[in-house]
Amino acid sequence: MALLWFLVLVVNGLARYAQLQLTNVIGQRLMFNLRNAIFAHWQRMGVAFFDRTAVGELVSLISNDVDAINQVFTGGLILGVGNVVSAVFIIVFLLLINWSLALLVLGMAVVMLVAATLITRQMRQAQRWTRSRLGSINGFIQEAVSGVTTIQLFNADRRIRDDFDVVNQEYSRANLHSATLFSIFLPLMNWLGAATAGLLLWFGGGHVIHHLLTLGTLVLFIQFAERLTTPVRDLADKLAIFQTAVASAERIFALLDRAATDADGATTSVIQPGVLSFDHVWFAYQGEDWVLRDVSFEVAPGEKVAIVGATGAGKSSLISVLIRFYDIQKGTIRLGGEDIRALDRREIRRRIGVVFQDPFIFTGTVGHNISLGESMTSDRVEQAAAAVYADSFIRRLRGGYDYVLHERGSDISTGQKQLLSFARAFAFEPDILLVLDEATASVDPETERIIQASLLKLVAGRTSIIIAHRLSTIEHADRIIVLHKGQVVETGTHSELLARQGVYSRLYELQYKDRLAAP
Ligand code: CTP
Ligand code: MG
Numbered sequence: 001m002a003l004l005w006f007l008v009l010v011v012n013g014l015a016r017y018a019q020l021q022l023t024n025v026i027g028q029r030l031m032f033n034l035r036n037a038i039f040a041h042w043q044r045m046g047v048a049f050f051d052r053t054a055v056g057e058l059v060s061l062i063s064n065d066v067d068a069i070n071q072v073f074t075g076g077l078i079l080g081v082g083n084v085v086s087a088v089f090i091i092v093f094l095l096l097i098n099w100s101l102a103l104l105v106l107g108m109a110v111v112m113l114v115a116a117t118l119i120t121r122q123m124r125q126a127q128r129w130t131r132s133r134l135g136s137i138n139g140f141i142q143e144a145v146s147g148v149t150t151i152q153l154f155n156a157d158r159r160i161r162d163d164f165d166v167v168n169q170e171y172s173r174a175n176l177h178s179a180t181l182f183s184i185f186l187p188l189m190n191w192l193g194a195a196t197a198g199l200l201l202w203f204g205g206g207h208v209i210h211h212l213l214t215l216g217t218l219v220l221f222i223q224f225a226e227r228l229t230t231p232v233r234d235l236a237d238k239l240a241i242f243q244t245a246v247a248s249a250e251r252i253f254a255l256l257d258r259a260a261t262d263a264d265g266a267t268t269s270v271i272q273p274g275v276l277s278f279d280h281v282w283f284a285y286q287g288e289d290w291v292l293r294d295v296s297f298e299v300a301p302g303e304k305v306a307i308v309g310a311t312g313a314g315k316s317s318l319i320s321v322l323i324r325f326y327d328i329q330k331g332t333i334r335l336g337g338e339d340i341r342a343l344d345r346r347e348i349r350r351r352i353g354v355v356f357q358d359p360f361i362f363t364g365t366v367g368h369n370i371s372l373g374e375s376m377t378s379d380r381v382e383q384a385a386a387a388v389y390a391d392s393f394i395r396r397l398r399g400g401y402d403y404v405l406h407e408r409g410s411d412i413s414t415g416q417k418q419l420l421s422f423a424r425a426f427a428f429e430p431d432i433l434l435v436l437d438e439a440t441a442s443v444d445p446e447t448e449r450i451i452q453a454s455l456l457k458l459v460a461g462r463t464s465i466i467i468a469h470r471l472s473t474i475e476h477a478d479r480i481i482v483l484h485k486g487q488v489v490e491t492g493t494h495s496e497l498l499a500r501q502g503v504y505s506r507l508y509e510l511q512y513k514d515r516l517a518a519p
């Protein structure tokens with residue numbers, strides 16, 4: 001018997017190990033898949049989605065919320081299934097021995113379950129709250145780190161600390177609320193367990209006195225009732241973990257269920273080169289706050305068009321709708337005769353090269369920042385850089401093209417960032433159109449000269465639209481389109497427009513005249 005007992009213990013240990021390991025593996029795989037799914041879905045969301053979602057929300061979704069789901073595994077909800085099985089066995093056993101006392105025990109178990117369900121429902125609500133506060137904290141931190149220079153420059157560190165105090169307090173309060181519910185939960189369960197034993201003593205004791213029940217049976221009942229309430233309490237405990245997971249799952253699936261922007265059925269994947277036309281285009285980021293109003297113009301193949309206008313006139317927005325970061329509300333944009341809403345976004349972005357006002361630099365080598373991981377030979381990367389005169393500054397970096405740039409390109413200058421983004425656009429060889437949103441930041445005359453030369457190389461032989469902030473850029477354009485408060489008010493060449501004495505000539509007087517043209 002002793003040997004058998006020993007054997008049972010060994011088998012039990014091994015089985016337990018296998019069980020734990022299995023749940024761990026399942027949990028980890030699930031988290032792995034979930035993180036991948038979330039990340040992949042984000043990549044398919046449009047720019048508008050990111051405009052309205054805080055980074056912290058996204059960070060806490062992919063880390064904390066996914067972890068919370070894993071708790072179901074490590075916290076042993078699966079193991080809890082064993083509890084249900086043993087509870088059923090105990091109840092059947094008790095019913096066979098004495099059904100009236102068994103019903104009493106069963107009744108109390110039901111009361112416990114109901115109480116547990118009610119409280120855990122509250123807990124779920126509290127967990128939702130906690131999760132969203134955690135998202136706020138993450139978002140706050142992200143912003144405070146990104147904006148550290150501005151914060152320190154304006155001595156805002158104290159104020160920002162106070163602001164952090166507020167979000168932090170809200171998070172604490174949310175956590176405390178959860179903890180309070182939990183503190184009510186456990187004693188209540190204990191009390192109900194004790195009450196069950198008390199009721200058994202009361203009724204069972206009476207039966208024993210009247211010789212309707214043996215003392216042995218009563219003791220057996222009290223012990224088994226205890227063994228029944230333990231799994232029930234345990235189960236309720238697991239339910240609390242489960243509720244947290246459900247709150248997180250709700251958040252995750254709210255995201256995954258959002259239709260991806262690229263799922264709009266636009267599939268035409270070959271764009272014929274040809275005229276680009278804006279035909280009575282109206283666009284608003286929100287509601288009826290029109291940013292583009294009835295914009296119409298055409299750009300013929302090979303033409304170089306400059307777009308000028310005051311700050312906020314809608315110039316950058318014009319590009320955003322052209323490459324379908326956003327879809328317009330009224331009118332049509334056609335590329336080679338085809339409505340761009342029917343064109344696959346990937347194809348549009350492959351064929352149209354865009355350089356933005358504030359280029360983004362990724363953590364990684366200079367070479368990687370040009371190729372963005374696309375398979376291209378290092379020759380092509382270097383040729384692209386050389387073509388736009390970025391080569392000389394890159395070679396001066398330690399390690400040249402292998403020099404590792406830091407987050408957001410904090411270790412190179414604004415002008416250098418621009419040259420890098422030119423090289424990037426050049427390396428991708430856009431064949432239909434090149435769009436360039438000229439940076440507003442001023443650079444020294446020497447860099448300015450290099451950037452201008454670089455820009456000319458970039459647009460050479462290409463249809464191009466340049467949003468111009470520099471007089472020298474405008475002078476190289478075949479035609480100028482003047483955008484004013486979202487409307488095209490004038491078009492023509494530099495001299496034609498000057499002669500009209502309209503918006504352009506005013507802009508010219510105010511903005512361009514004093515600026516040095518490239519020699
Ligand atoms: N806008 C917006 N939501 C965005 C981007 C811009 O509501 N995600 C609004 C701005 O408030 C602005 C208008 O759109 O009033 C036009 O912005 P934009 O096209 O960026 O102006 P630009 O002409 O490019 O101005 P700048 O010369 O300063 O680059
Ligand atoms: Mg702009």
